[in-house]
Amino acid sequence: MKRSLALAVTLASGLALNAAAQVPSAPAPASATPAAPAGPTKIAVIAFQVAVAQTNEGQRNFADLERKYEPKRAQLKSLSDEVDTLKKQLQTQGDTLSDTERANRTKTIDDKEKQLQRSAEDAQNDFQQEMQELYNSLAAKVYDVLNDYCKKNGYTLVLDVAQQQSPVLYAADSTNITKAIIDAYNVKSGVPAPPAQPAATAPAPAPKAPGVR
Numbered sequence: 765m766k767r768s769l770a771l772a773v774t775l776a777s778g779l780a781l782n783a784a785a786q787v788p789s790a791p792a793p794a795s796a797t798p799a800a801p802a803g804p805t806k807i808a809v810i811a812f813q814v815a816v817a818q819t820n821e822g823q824r825n826f827a828d829l830e831r832k833y834e835p836k837r838a839q840l841k842s843l844s845d846e847v848d849t850l851k852k853q854l855q856t857q858g859d860t861l862s863d864t865e866r867a868n869r870t871k872t873i874d875d876k877e878k879q880l881q882r883s884a885e886d887a888q889n890d891f892q893q894e895m896q897e898l899y900n901s902l903a904a905k906v907y908d909v910l911n912d913y914c915k916k917n918g919y920t921l922v923l924d925v926a927q928q929q930s931p932v933l934y935a936a937d938s939t940n941i942t943k944a945i946i947d948a949y950n951v952k953s954g955v956p957a958p959p960a961q962p963a964a965t966a967p968a969p970a971p972k973a974p975g976v977r
Contacts, residue, residue, distance in 0.1 A: 808919045809935040810910065811926040811942045816903045818946050820955040825898050827958065829891070836887045843880050847873060909949045913941070 816822050850873050858866060914922055922941070925932050950957070 805921060806917075806919045807921045807923070808914070808939050808941045809923045809925045809932055810940065810945060812903070812906075812910075812924045813899075813926040815910075815942050815945050815949075816899060816906050819902070819906065819949045819953070820957050821949070821953050822902055823958045824955060825902065826895070829894055829898060832894075833887065833891055836883075840880065840884055840887065843876065843883070847876050847880060850876070905953075906945065906949050909952055910941075910945050913945060913948055 817826065850869065854861075854866070854869050854873065861869070910922070913919075919941075923932050923935075924930060925935065925940075
């Protein structure tokens with residue numbers, strides 16, 4: 765259930781960037797001659813999803829979303845632990861139970877497993893939907909900053925290396941503007957950097973729905 769920020773963000777597909785790229789420009793009049801580029805082509809690369817996630821606002825919003833779902837994760841873990849306990853009790857006490865009692869306990873376990881599966885799936889769907897909405901809203905604002913930055917610095921083409929189908933095989937570090945865009949957005953948004961978190965052990969995995977590998 766619980767997903768790290770990096771994994772969660774990979775669910776998003778850079779919709780804002782793709783949508784902006786797909787907006788057609790106004791066609792030139794039929795009699796007009798296409799203008800030649802004013803200068804040499806200046807190309808940059810960016811990991812756009814990373815930039816969105818690592819802005820101060822992105823870190824704050826995604827951390828708030830994680831905290832929002834902590835009670836639900838705790839509830840699911842409690843139910844999962846209860847199911848495990850009931851299974852162990854049935855396994856150890858099964859030979860001493862009557863057929864009726866064994867059947868009743870088996871049904872109780874089955875009902876609770878179904879409840880756990882439904883609750884886990886609902887919580888995951890709700891979390892992913894809210895994560896996508898957060899990403900889309902923030903990505904649109906980060907794209908505006910990217911657009912202004914490229915115009916001011918004369919970039920004529922920016923390639924998103926975070927896309928799975930990225931055509932970029934090599935790019936010099938000097939062409940990567942990811943951090944520059946993060947810094948520029950942080951200045952514009954005015955959102956302070958989140959406080960440093962103390963090192964912690966990796967959290968225990970959230971309970972999975974029965975049958976999920």
